[in-house]
Amino acid sequence: MPALPSWLTEPLWDQFAALLPQRPQFEPTHPLGCHRRRISDRIVFDKLLQVLRFGCSYEAIADSTCSATTIRNRRDEWIRLGLFARLKRIALDAYDRVVGLVLDQIAIDGAIAKAPGGGEAARRSPVDRGKQGMKRSNMTDGYGIPLGRVLASANQYDSPLLAPTLALLEVLGPLPDEITVHLDADYDSTKSRTVLGNRRLYGQIARKGTKAPIQATQRWYIERTHAWQNAFHRLARCYERRITVIEAFFDLAVRSLIRRAWTTHRWDVRPQRRP
Incomplete structure (x- = not known):
């Protein structure tokens, strides 16, 4: 198979x-x-x-x-x-030329994955009875195309990872003048707003204690991206111990780019159904 x-x-x-x-x-x-x-x-x-x-x-x-x-x-x-990183860079550049990245809208969110083997980025997970876990702070464009990630231990809060995740924007080349960053209530703090302000970014942050359907914002795109990446079982349950190896597997997971291109373009071997 x-x-x-x-x-x-x-x-x-x-x-x-x-x-x-x-x-x-x-x-x-x-x-x-x-x-x-x-x-x-x-x-x-x-x-x-x-x-x-x-x-x-x-x-x-x-x-x-x-x-x-x-x-x-x-x-x-x-x-x-550096072949895996170069492959991801080439795939993103090609997607940007053909389809176009939605860089005026950015979403950032953290997701916890199991890490039974431990490793450099694994610590006790607060949501899995203290078992070993790893957090990925994902950044996507306005459609959910993954732009990069920061790997950290599962017991880290999302908000301290905001600054290093936003730093990944520097490798994307020219950016729009106005960028809106969509964040959930975990980032509702003065520190997060200061980080956004220092980079001249506008933050659309959910308020703590205020319930709202995720469909009412543009954060649902990154939640879908988490689900796309978890379809690759090596990422959902990671046995790799070194961060460089984990990053390489993330760079190989380019399925989301193909799914998006399927809805907007046709090619000779294009499948009849959405991949």
Whole structure:
């Protein structure tokens, strides 16, 4: 069973393959002049997509074509080269040119994920009986397209993560003159308003103690994005211990870009139903 449909994986792989450096099929420094053939990058890439989608261990997804050690080593090699971050940047730029990011409306919110294996960003979760958990402070555009995230321990409040999350706007290039940031009641504080004011951003913040349907604001887009990302089981229940690896898997989760493009554009292999 494929992790993702071919109409999505093929263009994703074509772009990723263009970023890969040239590698010899055999190791030239081997003392005997020979060596086992290097496992195909495409095989490892497909294995990583399966780990991301199904949330299984590397040992469970390994087979005769590729071992778990090879998957981990190649993953770390690609992280050191910055390939996952570059892939995400290229996907966002292409989406902005074709569809257009809604950058005059920004939404930020935190979500807690399980982290049974612990790790750099895992601490006791206040909503899961003290088990290990991780928080992601997500930032999306006005439609819910993920622009970036800050990873932190599950026991952190949302409001202290507002400033580092807003700092991610600096890598997006030219921004509109007026930007509205939509936030829930966890950010209803003088400190949050000061952070927004220092960046000349307008805050649409829900008031504490005032109940209102989420549909009445534009915050529901980011709640939907949390659900999109949790569809990738490796993100909803994270066993990775290093933040760099977790970030790499988030950069691979580009399904939301395709879902949005499906409603506005057509292409030769476009599926008949919304992905």
